[in-house]
Amino acid sequence: MINESHAVIREKCPVCGQGRLLLAVTNSRPNNFFILCEDCESEWNSAEDAAYIEMATRDKHRFLRFATLEDIGGQPYEQFVLNK
Numbered sequence: 001m002i003n004e005s006h007a008v009i010r011e012k013c014p015v016c017g018q019g020r021l022l023l024a025v026t027n028s029r030p031n032n033f034f035i036l037c038e039d040c041e042s043e044w045n046s047a048e049d050a051a052y053i054e055m056a057t058r059d060k061h062r063f064l065r066f067a068t069l070e071d072i073g074g075q076p077y078e079q080f081v082l083n084k
């Protein structure tokens, strides 16, 4: 379920060309983020890495939930969010 309050990092995934890349929260630490494709579930460590198909990983991060715009307010990730 994609809600418009989710933080969008890129409109199109470089791996599958279909999904958007959304900011996700991992449960290893509070407020620890990674980038996740909503469609193919490719992952990236950071918003900078998400531009590169060769930087994509899989099953490396524990997905807790998609980040909301409230989560990233005042965080360094805020500058990368398209729909803020």
Ligand SMILES: [Zn+2]
Pocket (backbone or CB within 6 Å): 013, 014, 015, 016, 017, 018, 019, 037, 038, 039, 040, 041, 042
């Ligand atoms: Zn994808």
